[in-house]
Amino acid sequence: QVQLQESGPGLVKPSETLSLTCSVSGASVSLQFWSWIRQTPGKGLEWMGYFYHTGITNYNPSLKGRLTISGGTSGNQFSLTLTSVTAADTALYYCARHGGSGWPPYYFDLWGQGSPVTVSS
Amino acid sequence: DIQMTQSPSTLSASVGDTVTITCRASQSISTWLAWYQQKPGKAPKLLIYDASTLQSGVPSRFSGSGSGTEFTLTVSTLQPDDFATYYCQQYNTYFYSFGQGTKVEIK
Numbered sequence: 496q497v498q499l500q501e502s503g504p505g506l507v508k509p510s511e512t513l514s515l516t517c518s519v520s521g522a523s524v525s526l527q528f529w530s531w532i533r534q535t536p537g538k539g540l541e542w543m544g545y546f547y548h549t550g551i552t553n554y555n556p557s558l559k560g561r562l563t564i565s566g567g568t569s570g571n572q573f574s575l576t577l578t579s580v581t582a583a584d585t586a587l588y589y590c591a592r593h594g595g596s597g598w599p600p601y602y603f604d605l606w607g608q609g610s611p612v613t614v615s616s
Numbered sequence: 617d618i619q620m621t622q623s624p625s626t627l628s629a630s631v632g633d634t635v636t637i638t639c640r641a642s643q644s645i646s647t648w649l650a651w652y653q654q655k656p657g658k659a660p661k662l663l664i665y666d667a668s669t670l671q672s673g674v675p676s677r678f679s680g681s682g683s684g685t686e687f688t689l690t691v692s693t694l695q696p697d698d699f700a701t702y703y704c705q706q707y708n709t710y711f712y713s714f715g716q717g718t719k720v721e722i723k
Binding site for chain 1: 648650652658659660661662665671703705707709710711712713714715716717
């Protein structure tokens, strides 16, 4: 059974950097595309970017160069780094797997449980 | 950017009803559309992809149709477990976008 688990700090100060990790079990990070998606009451679900283990990435232009998604430092993981955070980055952050095998990557067939992040001093 | 607009925002229904949710894209997306169900405190769950293909394990009372710019999700014979929020999502381009959601609540 494939499972995704997000981890990271629940609280980040304004202007600092948010780092989250998604740990994958039951599947290899090397075989699929993976994305980060966040959810807020105001903006709903917002796709942030995707990653493939060869280094292919694609980011939401709205994140204006603040976002990096990369392979994890250990094990079957991938990570999100978001710089210069503001209160607008307060959200529930999900990692998700892309289903299918087409290009560009398709829908999201598996999601983590979500990691809440608050940006506040 | 492709904007996805769902209607209605909220839908009141009873167990046993058939409900239909509409999703409109701001430009043609062929059939590159998925539907998700989200319950409070849980992650979205994939129901349908490619506009009408049922994800494995999803009950057959869920169905999807449409192409181009207009799509529908139909839930036949609504069950207590189906009261949730539903989202559409397009994957026609390299930039993915979601509808704002439709909450199906108990009448």
